[in-house]
């Protein structure tokens with residue numbers, strides 16, 4: 354099956370997809386995005402992703418060029434054309450093409466680009482043994498709730514994590530944990546699930562919402578409240594969530610084992626529940 358792209362209403366092979374060098378996304382990172390995935394032939398949580406795209410776009414004063422229903426139809430069509438059972442649809446909305454100056458035109462013509470491609474499984478060891486993370490100061494801006502295509506700090510911090518042999522960087526701001534560079538963070542302590550609250554310091558993850566709902570169904574106590582760095586360092590269970598990876602146990606932080614150094618029981622339970630929810634293989 355070919356990798357395909359959608360550019361302002363036209364579907365073309367990915368290799369032939371083009372936007373202008375004067376696109377403000379390219380020149381300024383002036384845009385927002387979503388990443389939607391499919392499990393075994395079914396797109397997952399599309400309305401939630403479209404709603405978040407709308408919120409991000411509204412936060413940067415950019416109207417969506419399509420009504421949500423029309424965007425949904427375009428996403429479905431592109432996914433069908435791509436034909437990847439386990440795939441990812443990347444959706445990017447920018448303020449469009451304009452002569453380069455900071456001040457945007459009063460009436461921008463937004464560029465909407467989407468790509469469809471396959472998404473390989475998470476290495477099984479990452480799920481069963483967990484991943485290592487390092488902590489770093491959160492150097493990002495004050496509106497991390499906007500899913501902006503400006504990802505330079507995230508990229509630099511992820512690169513530093515990988516250079517340190519870690520999967521992800523967990524970010525700290527004023528003694529609190531915020532999130533990962535491309536994931537939300539949960540801590541389990543005394544059977545309670547802790548995660549930082551929604552607000553400008555984190556992206557409100559779609560997977561995060563699913564995990565919170567699952568935890569409540571399981572009658573686990575859930576605390577959406579600031580997570581002090583100290584709690585991260587003593588918690589017996591820590592895990593990350595993101596669309597691309599689902600739930601990933603964290604078993605080392607800055608080289609120190611989390612709890613026993615193995616994924617904990619509550620994490621494993623939530624991993625299993627999430628797999629059931631998505632219909633992904635056990």
Ligand SMILES: Cc1ncc(COP(=O)(O)O)c(C=O)c1O
Pocket residue numbers: 388532533534535536537555556557558559560561594595596597
């Ligand atoms: C900074 C950040 N936080 C959290 C997430 C997880 O969000 P979601 O579960 O919606 O993929 C992402 C995903 O890309 C992210 O980039």
